[in-house]
Amino acid sequence: VGKPIGIALIGCGVVGTGVLRLLAEHRESIEARIGSSLEIRGIVVSDPSRERDPLVPSALLTTDGEALVRSHDVDLVVEVMGGVARAGALVRLALETGKHVVTANKALLAEEGVALSALAEQKGLDLYYEAAVAGGIPIIRVLREGLSSDRVRAVYGIVNGTSNYILSRMRSAGLEFAVALAEAQSAGYAEADPTLDVGGGDAAHKLTVLARLAFGQHVRTEHVAIEGIDRVSRVDMQFAERFGYEIKPLAIAQRLTDGRLDLRVHPALVQQDAALAGIHGALNAVYVHGELVGPSLLSGLGAGAGPTAVSVVADVVDVAQNLVAGAPARRAAGVRDANAKVSVQPIGELVSSYYVRMTVRDRPGVLARVTGSLASHAVSVEQMVQQRPETASSEVAATLVFLTHEAREQDLRAAITEIDASQDVVSPTNVIRIVDQA
Numbered sequence: 001v002g003k004p005i006g007i008a009l010i011g012c013g014v015v016g017t018g019v020l021r022l023l024a025e026h027r028e029s030i031e032a033r034i035g036s037s038l039e040i041r042g043i044v045v046s047d048p049s050r051e052r053d054p055l056v057p058s059a060l061l062t063t064d065g066e067a068l069v070r071s072h073d074v075d076l077v078v079e080v081m082g083g084v085a086r087a088g089a090l091v092r093l094a095l096e097t098g099k100h101v102v103t104a105n106k107a108l109l110a111e112e113g114v115a116l117s118a119l120a121e122q123k124g125l126d127l128y129y130e131a132a133v134a135g136g137i138p139i140i141r142v143l144r145e146g147l148s149s150d151r152v153r154a155v156y157g158i159v160n161g162t163s164n165y166i167l168s169r170m171r172s173a174g175l176e177f178a179v180a181l182a183e184a185q186s187a188g189y190a191e192a193d194p195t196l197d198v199g200g201g202d203a204a205h206k207l208t209v210l211a212r213l214a215f216g217q218h219v220r221t222e223h224v225a226i227e228g229i230d231r232v233s234r235v236d237m238q239f240a241e242r243f244g245y246e247i248k249p250l251a252i253a254q255r256l257t258d259g260r261l262d263l264r265v266h267p268a269l270v271q272q273d274a275a276l277a278g279i280h281g282a283l284n285a286v287y288v289h290g291e292l293v294g295p296s297l298l299s300g301l302g303a304g305a306g307p308t309a310v311s312v313v314a315d316v317v318d319v320a321q322n323l324v325a326g327a328p329a330r331r332a333a334g335v336r337d338a339n340a341k342v343s344v345q346p347i348g349e350l351v352s353s354y355y356v357r358m359t360v361r362d363r364p365g366v367l368a369r370v371t372g373s374l375a376s377h378a379v380s381v382e383q384m385v386q387q388r389p390e391t392a393s394s395e396v397a398a399t400l401v402f403l404t405h406e407a408r409e410q411d412l413r414a415a416i417t418e419i420d421a422s423q424d425v426v427s428p429t430n431v432i433r434i435v436d437q438a
């Protein structure tokens, strides 16, 4: 067994504690794989006096991240703190001072990943981030290694465990949104700021990272059209079910035939017999569609201490093996030209079918006017139901739900703007995209 590999752990929340637990419980088999031992030199926290799991060695806690990262007996910095400013400063310092880095920080990677990868490459260091996307699913390795010889056409799926958990629990247990979110928080799935989960930002960060690896282009989170799951209500789920669909939180990145990228995060109706419809709770699932390999689906737990720690420590093993072999920085970052313009299809140009739920006054002529507006914007109706709400708040309200044929999004939105501005509609119309290839 060679010289011990010194690790600085930055952050000791749900994931950091999971990493320490995994290292303690699997130490023997991990060190056998590496051919060397791993030693935690220090753990950076903001408040050392906070009550923690007894397995966290309190003597190693420090608030002085800079000193720990700089110290000579640290070879590898493991960042599981989250947030961009402080975590980013420590990761940069690590690379500048010759330390390899493992990070689970998708927000940081989405914002600065290309520059950090370039810095790591320039310094001959490893920067690994398997846990940043889809928790325990090894999707980064699949894109970096397993499918690196193919050309990826699309990568898409469910990459936010909290959103999937919430929608699953709303559907299966009839829970209110807020109750399901509280459950996801207590299970350790949710971000410190859960609006990142339910607003789609977390999934957009992950999609940014995946799209860079898949397409070799400097995709930025601003390129992603984002909608959260907060627009989905129980009534939408019930209507979706009537039409044979489920509502799932999807993230989609695809290369179109004209070379532009289609990048979006949104809840979507998927057919009940589609593979992604069967992915429940905190499970994630990611399809990679390669030109030669075809579709490949990976699924597993996308959040939580255990699955995330597995991915973090798998990276630690990889970096340690590289160190032992004296061969770090074997893999290029994936983005070919950081300054090349990324050509993205504006969301208005998307061609999709849609679920549209309107609350209208129930009186003669309304349906004719609504379908007239849709028709005048080239939106064709595929199916429709009208229902009086069981507990109608207004004597005259009725719910109209349409599934449309494929239409251009900007045409549909123009029709809805026109319809919502009319006296026929009593509250804003809800539109959810339908994704058929899921």
Ligand code: HSE
Pocket (backbone or CB within 6 Å): 132, 134, 135, 159, 160, 161, 162, 163, 189, 190, 191, 197, 202, 302, 303, 304
């Ligand atoms: N909050 C994230 C999720 C954790 O729910 O998927 C994993 O990145």
